[in-house]
Amino acid sequence: MTAKNITWHQGISYEERISLRGQKGYTLWFTGLSGSGKSTIACALEELLLKKKYSVYRLDGDNIRFGLNKDLGFSEDDRNENIRRISEVSKLFADSCAISITSFISPYLKERNNARLLHEEVGLPFIEIFVDAPLHIVEERDPKGLYxxxxxxxxxxxxxxxxxxxxxxxxxxxxxxDENTIEESVDIIYKYLLDKKLL
Incomplete structure (x- = not known):
């Protein structure tokens, strides 16, 4: 059921937050197959940015599926709702001028595009990071035995x-x-953020 009789209350603007907090907020959206290394790279990037005193928070299956989305399964509809909720939460973090890192398979183009549009419609940067590894490689890794x-x-x-x-x-x-180490992968992302003046 859609909520009625609600009104948006405009508070401090994103631009004002940037000025007051001294950093820009945006979302780094990691996508890739299970076992591709996206969570490992996301964790390493989060640690680097925290050490450099940036406000950053990582959303992943552990802190989302055991809490906010614990009512969802893995059907296509539930996966889509999972990503919709993550998109909304990451947008809120970004709007607060935190760097929001999401690490989810997010397998469908439409749902990832919806996440991007949700950010872009309110002027928040959205950076999609494809952590790519061939199926035979991720099956060999299979850290959780899922494959x-x-x-x-x-x-x-x-x-x-x-x-x-x-x-x-x-x-x-x-x-x-399958070609870049964790350190090299983090360095690629960090240099991109510097180049785009997001740090």
Whole structure:
């Protein structure tokens, strides 16, 4: 049911927050197959930015699916709702002038584009980071044993095996995690942010 009788109350603007906080807010949206390395790279980037005294927070399956989205499963509808909620939360973090890092498979182009539009409509930067690794590589890594279970039919609708992953068409940053180390990957992102004057 859609809420009625609600009114937006405009407070401090994004530009005023930038001036007061001394940093820009935006979302770094990591996408890629399970096992591609996106969460590992996101964690390392978060640590680097925190050490440099930036306000940054990482959203991932652990702090979202065990709390805000614990009522959602893994059907296509639930995955889409999961990403919709994450998009809204990351936008709020970005609007507060924090750097919001999201690390989710987010397999569908439409849902990632919706996340981008949600930010761009209010003037917030959105940077899509495609952490790319071939299926055979992520299956070899399989840190949680999920691909093995999916191949055995124990996990239904598993991205890359029994459910689709739609690769980004034109991401701001494309990292090939089978070719770049974690440190090199973080450096690529950090240099991009510097080049775009986001740090």
């Amino acid at each position: 093995k279970k999916a191949r055995a039919g124990e996990i239904k609708e598993f991205t890359g095996i029994s459910a689709p992953y739609e690769k980004p068409v034109n991401p701001e940053i494309h990292i090939k995690s």
